[in-house]
Each structure stands twice: as C-alpha cells, then as structure tokens.
Amino acid sequence: MDDIQPADIRLMRNEGSLRDFLRLQMTNGKARNAPAKPPPPPQPSDHTPGAWPTGSRPPRPIPQAPPGAWEAALHRLHTDTQTGTRCECPGCDPTTGSHPDAA
Structure with missing residues (x-):
C-alpha cells in the first residue's frame, strides 16, 4: 500500500488507528526483508526417520573384563x-x- 495520501493519515489519526496501521506496515516490511528458509536436504529414498542409517548398527556393549584382570x-x-x-x-x-x- 504505497499510495497513502495525507488525507488518509489524517483520517486514521482521527479514528485512532494510525498506530496500528504503522505497526502493521513495520511487520510487513520485516517479513519482506527476512531471508527465505532453505529447503530441507533431500533424504535417501530408503530413509526411515529415527532409524539407524543403512549399513550401520547400534554400538556394542563394553565387554566384561576377564577374571583376575583387576587384581593383575x-x-x-x-x-x-x-x-x-x-x-x-x-x-x-x-x-x-x-x-x-x-x-
């Protein structure tokens, strides 16, 4: 809305809506200047969200020490x-x- 005339501003001031109009203009201006979100990276076709990637597995538990290891x-x-x-x-x-x- 670039064609605001002084009469429009005077009318908004008399109605009490000039402050709301100016805040709306600032919000719209910030939204226009904000960079667009980058698209999410493509996922492999066999990707299951939350699952281990193909070819991998969860880590194995730490093996127990053999008997007598602590004493040695x-x-x-x-x-x-x-x-x-x-x-x-x-x-x-x-x-x-x-x-x-x-x-």
Whole structure:
C-alpha cells in the first residue's frame, strides 16, 4: 500500500488507528526483508526417520573384563611406600597392600 495520501493519515489519526496501521506496515516490511528458509536436504529414498542409517548398527556393549584382570592391574600399579618404586616381587599382594618383607 504505497499510495497513502495525507488525507488518509489524517483520517486514521482521527479514528485512532494510525498506530496500528504503522505497526502493521513495520511487520510487513520485516517479513519482506527476512531471508527465505532453505529447503530441507533431500533424504535417501530408503530413509526411515529415527532409524539407524543403512549399513550401520547400534554400538556394542563394553565387554566384561576377564577374571583376575583387576587384581593383575593393581599388582602392576602397586608401589613400595618406602622407596616409591614399583614392587615386582611375586609374593606381593596389591589388594591388601601387604609385602612379604614387611612382616
């Protein structure tokens, strides 16, 4: 609506609708200047929304550690508290912290 005359503005001001008209003009102008939404990317023809893509599967659960793995790891990490070196002796018990020479 580009053909607004001063008489039209005067009439809208007298009726009290000029503010609404100007707000409508601003809203329409913003809508014209807004960029258009890009179209959604094309989906493969065999695509099922929410499903795993073709050729893939859900991840497997983490396998359980073999028996004795935790004890072996603790033995490898056990350090002698007096010297600060790692204890490599076969009689060392890392689960309790006992050392055969400490008795």
